[in-house]
Amino acid sequence: MKISQNLSSASLFHFTSQLDYLVSIIEYGFQARYCIEKLPKTRLAYLSPMVCFCDIPLGSIKFHLSRYGGYGIGLKKTFLKKQGASPLLYVHSNSPHISITGSEKNMTDLKKSPFTPYLKQVTGYDPVFKADTRLVEKTRKVNYMNEKEWRYIPENVELEFVKYSSNQQLVDIKDKKNGTNTFDLLTINNLDNIEYVLLGRNTDIKPFLKFLDELSKKRSFDKELLISKILTQGQILRDF
Numbered sequence: 001m002k003i004s005q006n007l008s009s010a011s012l013f014h015f016t017s018q019l020d021y022l023v024s025i026i027e028y029g030f031q032a033r034y035c036i037e038k039l040p041k042t043r044l045a046y047l048s049p050m051v052c053f054c055d056i057p058l059g060s061i062k063f064h065l066s067r068y069g070g071y072g073i074g075l076k077k078t079f080l081k082k083q084g085a086s087p088l089l090y091v092h093s094n095s096p097h098i099s100i101t102g103s104e105k106n107m108t109d110l111k112k113s114p115f116t117p118y119l120k121q122v123t124g125y126d127p128v129f130k131a132d133t134r135l136v137e138k139t140r141k142v143n144y145m146n147e148k149e150w151r152y153i154p155e156n157v158e159l160e161f162v163k164y165s166s167n168q169q170l171v172d173i174k175d176k177k178n179g180t181n182t183f184d185l186l187t188i189n190n191l192d193n194i195e196y197v198l199l200g201r202n203t204d205i206k207p208f209l210k211f212l213d214e215l216s217k218k219r220s221f222d223k224e225l226l227i228s229k230i231l232t233q234g235q236i237l238r239d240f
Helices: 019-028 062-068 077-082 104-112 167-180 202-216 223-227 233-239
Strands: 011-016 033-039 044-054 071-076 089-091 119-121 123-129 136-143 149-152 160-163 194-199 230-232
Touching: 011 019, 011 062, 011 077, 011 194, 019 071, 019 194, 019 202, 033 119, 033 167, 044 167, 062 071, 062 233, 071 077, 104 160, 123 167, 136 167, 160 167, 194 202, 194 233, 202 223, 202 230, 230 233
Parallel strands: 089 119, 194 230
Antiparallel strands: 011 044, 011 071, 033 044, 044 149, 044 160, 071 194, 123 136
């Protein structure tokens, strides 16, 4: 019998910080949100709406639960590929296959390229906020390749570019865009495409089951099958 270590998953995971957000995703779908990605070699970043997923095995999601929130959903990769989700192209300052200069011509070329919304630095620095604020206190270095990120990008989106001077500037721009723009939802029409439901704590189980009871009155799905896919953050931290 041949046994190999799984480095990828047949499911793509999306994480969130609250039970309310998770049940909204299941009932209505994913709302694309603007993210800002810095590009290497220059103080240039692009701004695009997206829904982000991680292509990692269940046993490797502990860091992501702590980073993005203790709630999550795992969807069949085949389903998300049909919706247009795609893996990222990770780049660094010496990547030979892409030119990033910050010139007007280069920015125009990047804006036209269908690959630009899928560019991400291999490593970078994320903002760390002061408690209960959106004020950047410091940054922390992150190896983004460990996330093995996939993205869903809404159709007919025009990229924006920012020449930035500070991390706070980027945060403020992103927050303003997310406060004034909405996009068509990425819906889960068939809930059988859900492979895992990750709850933050045991006390979330009863409210979640109540939500499923109410949802079953509005749409048809195999409730018992979906219940069997529930895991808690405690189970993952303890057993995987």
